[in-house]
Amino acid sequence: MSDTETGLRTGRSSPDLGVIAVGIALITAAAVIYADAAQMSMAPLYAKIGPKVVPQIVAGGLALFGLLTVFGAFRGWFPAREEEDAAGAVWVAAGLGFTILSLILHFGFVAAMTALFACTSRAMGRRAFLVDAAIGAAIGLSVYLVFTKLLSLSLPQGPLESLL
Amino acid sequence: MLETFAALGNGFALALQPDKLLFALVGVFLGTAVGVLPGIGPALTVALLLPVTFKLDPTGSLIMFAGIYYGGMYGGSTTAILINTPGESASMATALEGNKMAKAGRGGPALATSAIGSFVAGLIATIGLAFLAPALVEFAISFTSADYFALMVLAFVTVSATFGASRLRGLTSLFIGLALGLIGIDKLSGQQRLVFGVPDLTDGVEVTTLAVALFAVGEALFVASRHKAVVEKIEAVKGSVWMTKEDWKRSWKPWLRGTLLGFPIGALPAGGAEIPTFLSYSLEKRLCTKPEEFGNGAIEGVAGPEAANNASAAGTLVPLLTLGLPTSATAAIMLAGFQQYGLNPGPLLFAEKPDLVWGLIASLFVANAMLLVLNLPLVGLWVRLLAIPQPWLYGGIMVFATMGTIAAKPSVIELGMLLVFGLMGFMMRRFDYPIAPVVIGLILGPLAETQLRRALTISLGDPSVLVKSPISITLYVLAAIALLAPFFISALKNLGSNED
Numbered sequence: 186m187s188d189t190e191t192g193l194r195t196g197r198s199s200p201d202l203g204v205i206a207v208g209i210a211l212i213t214a215a216a217v218i219y220a221d222a223a224q225m226s227m228a229p230l231y232a233k234i235g236p237k238v239v240p241q242i243v244a245g246g247l248a249l250f251g252l253l254t255v256f257g258a259f260r261g262w263f264p265a266r267e268e269e270d271a272a273g274a275v276w277v278a279a280g281l282g283f284t285i286l287s288l289i290l291h292f293g294f295v296a297a298m299t300a301l302f303a304c305t306s307r308a309m310g311r312r313a314f315l316v317d318a319a320i321g322a323a324i325g326l327s328v329y330l331v332f333t334k335l336l337s338l339s340l341p342q343g344p345l346e347s348l349l
Numbered sequence: 350m351l352e353t354f355a356a357l358g359n360g361f362a363l364a365l366q367p368d369k370l371l372f373a374l375v376g377v378f379l380g381t382a383v384g385v386l387p388g389i390g391p392a393l394t395v396a397l398l399l400p401v402t403f404k405l406d407p408t409g410s411l412i413m414f415a416g417i418y419y420g421g422m423y424g425g426s427t428t429a430i431l432i433n434t435p436g437e438s439a440s441m442a443t444a445l446e447g448n449k450m451a452k453a454g455r456g457g458p459a460l461a462t463s464a465i466g467s468f469v470a471g472l473i474a475t476i477g478l479a480f481l482a483p484a485l486v487e488f489a490i491s492f493t494s495a496d497y498f499a500l501m502v503l504a505f506v507t508v509s510a511t512f513g514a515s516r517l518r519g520l521t522s523l524f525i526g527l528a529l530g531l532i533g534i535d536k537l538s539g540q541q542r543l544v545f546g547v548p549d550l551t552d553g554v555e556v557t558t559l560a561v562a563l564f565a566v567g568e569a570l571f572v573a574s575r576h577k578a579v580v581e582k583i584e585a586v587k588g589s590v591w592m593t594k595e596d597w598k599r600s601w602k603p604w605l606r607g608t609l610l611g612f613p614i615g616a617l618p619a620g621g622a623e624i625p626t627f628l629s630y631s632l633e634k635r636l637c638t639k640p641e642e643f644g645n646g647a648i649e650g651v652a653g654p655e656a657a658n659n660a661s662a663a664g665t666l667v668p669l670l671t672l673g674l675p676t677s678a679t680a681a682i683m684l685a686g687f688q689q690y691g692l693n694p695g696p697l698l699f700a701e702k703p704d705l706v707w708g709l710i711a712s713l714f715v716a717n718a719m720l721l722v723l724n725l726p727l728v729g730l731w732v733r734l735l736a737i738p739q740p741w742l743y744g745g746i747m748v749f750a751t752m753g754t755i756a757a758k759p760s761v762i763e764l765g766m767l768l769v770f771g772l773m774g775f776m777m778r779r780f781d782y783p784i785a786p787v788v789i790g791l792i793l794g795p796l797a798e799t800q801l802r803r804a805l806t807i808s809l810g811d812p813s814v815l816v817k818s819p820i821s822i823t824l825y826v827l828a829a830i831a832l833l834a835p836f837f838i839s840a841l842k843n844l845g846s847n848e849d
Contacts, residue, residue: 203779203780204780207776207780211521214525214528217543218528218531218543221542221543222542225540225542234802234805234806234810235538235540235802236535236537236538236540236542238801238802239527239531239794239798239801239802240531240542240543243524243527243528243531243794244528246520246524246527247521247524247525247528250517250520250521250524253517254517254521257517262515262517263780263781264514264781266779266780267575269574269575269779270573270574270575271574273570273572273573273574273575274570274571274573274574274775276573277566277569277570277573277743277747278570278768278771278772280747281566281747281751281764281767281768281771282768284751284764285761285764285765285768288755288759288760288761288764289761294752294755297751298748298751298752301744301747301748301751302744302745302747302748303744305569305573305740305743305744305746305747306740306741306743306744307740308569308573308740308743309572309573309739309740309743309744310740311738311740311741317740317741317744320741320744321744321748324745324748325748328748328749328752332752332756336401336403336404337404338400338403338404338756339756339759340752340755340756340759341755341759
């Protein structure tokens, strides 16, 4: 498991906190999977080879890799990361979040796509929100028409879509 | 041999029907159009376009798929040559020399040698597929559940741990995929696993949702987070797209050598087209009569890797169709496409639905020929697609990613998964985890579990059944070598350099 040990050691003196967090997340996931398997009540028929076995193997693997990851954080196994600009990623996530919200509140497909397109474009550094919103609306509308009229797939309806 | 010809003949009779030809044409066109967009590789192309085929009949939709697959591959190399942004690692070798050629005003011949090389490689590799598949099917029919499980273990190891930067990260990615594959109702016992009382989760995680989230949403988040995103310059296609006599002379051998490297490596359950493309690149560099041109736009460096890339793409269809074993992210999504019609690729599919299988193989020939005819004349159109500004490009990618998910399953949970897995894809990119093993783990994990439990049920729980047949022992030995070989190599190197 220590292949990067030789090649990529960066000589970092302090442990990589981000990598430690990844390792802990993996160990947590392993614990959740193990606990879920443990609470299954099994008929005796499945005692040996039932639905618990593979989750336990997977949980074991994730826990092992999680521990090795934490260990690797102290040994500098992971490559250095670039500086990041969280704002950009937040805009993308916000666009997708709005789409989920519009599904709950029945804003309709076109409204969701308008916001998603404009937010993503903003995330990539463009500052023409209204123009991009108009483009997003046009794309959303044409996709809606092609999907519902041509491919007979259904997409979520809102006030606008029910007029079409 | 004769049976193969007869079967292939029937396949062509199906694939050459006007409506099937139309499906192939639409597939090739859409595949190229989406594949040419920077940052979109063939896997994402197939995942994004899967919802379009929902309402088609299985044969038509799989034929369209074949076109999308080959078109996506071709579109990717166009991008690599003209803007040096390979959509996938397998196009990286092409970008090395191809982009240099384009900068030197030889973009036309670079595109031509890549198109013709892809055609030659696709043709030879598809013939290889047609003749290798029946033989492999005959062999695979004798496989027991234990053998299948061993084969899948080998695929898991090679896909996640053998190639790539780190075995720890590769295996972690694989196990994340396996964990996601556990979600839902266990097929054999009806027990709910990792559902947490959410009804939407009982069906499990959709492969397309995961793939689109990891590849599209994750990529958009990642690009947006790197503020100083460099805008790559698009090289105009200068000069004739036709190759000179010398170009032909320098290209045909690399095409054939690339094919010979690509097809076997793709056909082995080893996964990944990167290896043959880079092998081909270094081979051509060594054999080239003008090695000084390498690094400045040598046509051999485009011809070889492109052929290797396409040949290995056709090669991955061998384990996919004959064994139901996906060895690349694209193949995993294709398998999901099969499953959406209740079709399970494997030896039985050849016996039960010969029309469909051979129609699909014949369509690969058709799609390959269509690409050659379509792409060079339409190169102007593809170049214009490349010119879409990055903000709009990613806006469009996000719209199409979300649209596909909504069309497949308009639920809040499904979209929530798109967001959560997208964030996971973002973190994986930041920490340099490979993406493909997650997708392969998700789709192959449940299949491997079924084989494992079937084998253990037959043996009444005795685990020694897993290593009883020579086939499974061989496969485990290969898996062990694949897992440990890099360790020994680096240990030997370490001994030599005496670092510590």
